[in-house]
Amino acid sequence: MKNSNIQKPVVLVIAGHDPSGGAGIQADIESIANAGCHAATVITSLTAQNTNQVIETLPQEPDSFRKQIKLVIEDMKIASCKIGMIGSIKLIDVIKEELSKLNIPIVLDPVLSSTSGQTFTNKEMCEDILSSLFPLTTLATPNSEEAKLLSQATDLNSAAKSLLKHGTQAVLITGTHEATDNVTNSLYTENDAPIEFHWERLPETFHGSGCTLSSRIAALLALGNNLNTAVEEAQAYTWNTLKHGLKLGHAQSQPDRFYEK
């Protein structure tokens, strides 16, 4: 048994489940475990999906969902939290109320649709995410399309400024969907100039890259890294999981979160 002082930090994950194992809590569990942390996962919505399509989203009832979060946070010391796909407006208030009790870094990946095009979030949910969850958020990690949709802005600088006004301490906008040769991700904070990160664009499309990135950042924050280091190292890890991606189904590839094995 390890000395109780050197236990692994626990990252609370609040996200959807994807049976194919590319995205959702499985992506989070693997990305967090690979970083040397332990994930505790509360599922917002079950889904029926494969590497090609999402055909059904089944959100949990708020009462069961709350019970599951409460049991975990009353039992374990939580070091950080990652929020992913939510799937139902009823769950947003529960998340807000339960996370307000904890004073921990929160990474919010506002998953508005799947890479294959399924929409998870309507306008009312977007507004509720902004008003209820952004004020609790340390870092939001929208892709460029999600950033524009959430902020109603047409360019990324304006989108980032608008999202920061809703209370998140920082915004990392990922640029995979932009028509650029390389992928540019940009980290925005209130007072500093944006920091740009450039990554070689890979030819495939992937199922679960955003989940992998955001949960890795949450794990690196749980381990005590500052935000800039966590954001930079998590991108490098995620890029490697994509570079070594697996083609396990007929459509999108999956990140290999244990590419060393």
Added chain:
Amino acid sequence: MKNSNIQKPVVLVIAGHDPSGGAGIQADIESIANAGCHAATVITSLTAQNTNQVIETLPQEPDSFRKQIKLVIEDMKIASCKIGMIGSIKLIDVIKEELSKLNIPIVLDPVLSSTSGQTFTNKEMCEDILSSLFPLTTLATPNSEEAKLLSQATDLNSAAKSLLKHGTQAVLITGTHEATDNVTNSLYTENDAPIEFHWERLPETFHGSGCTLSSRIAALLALGNNLNTAVEEAQAYTWNTLKHGLKLGHAQSQPDRFYEK
């Protein structure tokens, strides 16, 4: 991108979800990933639990559950399967029908109750598991209490013989619950003498050791190992995850499935 010939084998997991991350599909995902395979996970039941107690089990509706399995097995080449906690008799028929289409090794861990004492399975479910799932099973991995309860036998040799008659090719009965100095696990097959494995007994109780073991065996079978090798190596791995166990909540310890990190 890896050559398509060296993709990781996919292990289909059909099991419950435990938000604390000690047991259920998270145990399976981690144990399988650590073996160098990829898990595709279809959830039978959500639960509200922590390291101390299971307070609610929420089985999926059979139609949604079937849709989720079908989408995965139609999209991915499945190399082996692990079945864990089921939680509802309605799901047993779906599992039987969908798995009958696949010709793969199946490891069945008949989780009848949690280590903390919550019962998941009534008498009718036990009978249905025996008549519907045991004929498809390559290896069943009950603990000694589950073996006796399922078979209605009072000693382990008779229990194993009875379980083999229901159609499984082999039975591994784990001995953690027996009052012995060391833990003895026994592998029974139809024609060979039982093989005993002896492990140093650890002082703690654990949340998720059975899930870790059974999914590791399924992964080792997916990688092409024969049954005896898979059973022996999976026990060694599981014992190490327990030896390096984590005390993350107030009650039971959790296996550290990435104890190397």
